[in-house]
Amino acid sequence: SNKPDRRRTKPSKNWDVPPPGFESMTPAQYKEMHGGNRGGRNILPPPPMI
Amino acid sequence: CSRKHIQPTFSQTILISHMYQNPANLPLLPDGRAGSQMTEEEQQTAYDEFYEDVMVELEEKYGPIEEMSVCDNLGDHLIGNVYVKFENEEDAEKAALDLNNRWFAGRALNVELSPVTDFRDACCR
Numbered sequence: 001s002n003k004p005d006r007r008r009t010k011p012s013k014n015w016d017v018p019p020p021g022f023e024s025m026t027p028a029q030y031k032e033m034h035g036g037n038r039g040g041r042n043i044l045p046p047p048p049m050i
Numbered sequence: 051c052s053r054k055h056i057q058p059t060f061s062q063t064i065l066i067s068h069m070y071q072n073p074a075n076l077p078l079l080p081d082g083r084a085g086s087q088m089t090e091e092e093q094q095t096a097y098d099e100f101y102e103d104v105m106v107e108l109e110e111k112y113g114p115i116e117e118m119s120v121c122d123n124l125g126d127h128l129i130g131n132v133y134v135k136f137e138n139e140e141d142a143e144k145a146a147l148d149l150n151n152r153w154f155a156g157r158a159l160n161v162e163l164s165p166v167t168d169f170r171d172a173c174c175r
């Protein structure tokens with residue numbers, strides 16, 4: 001294979017990091033608590049006013 | 051765009067909604083300053099680290115990736131979207147199922163199969 005070698009060079013600081021205070025909850029439970037999947041979209045803050 | 055996209059039953063491509071939070075798109079501070087104080091170089095480094103972090107994790111856990119693309123559009127249904135095209139449909143399905151129960155940077159991921167096969171031709175019409 002001529003693909004570049006993609007191996008982790010340092011541990012991830014992002015993967016499997018829950019929001020503070022929700023460590024005992026699963027992501028599925030968290031999403032349900034926040035109103036379900038809402039059509040597969042994450043819940044985002046409103047866009048800035050221009 | 052009606053935003054009523056057809057979600058395929060099988061696909062090599064997954065869509066991870068709003069996964070990338072571009073520091074350049076942070077809302078302005080109340081005093082009018084930019085939301086992010088990062089330099090352009092720091093923003094590029096942050097993006098490169100994000101890309102590698104996602105690419106490496108998905109390849110290690112789910113299978114070989116053909117292509118990965120991070121959406122730069124600002125539309126509220128597109129912003130930060132990450133599209134990952136796996137070499138095999140089975141790996142994409144496995145990834146979509148598993149990632150819906152994983153955290154990334156303090157957020158619960160929302161993942162679905164996407165009909166996009168050619169990123170250069172992809173356009174939200």
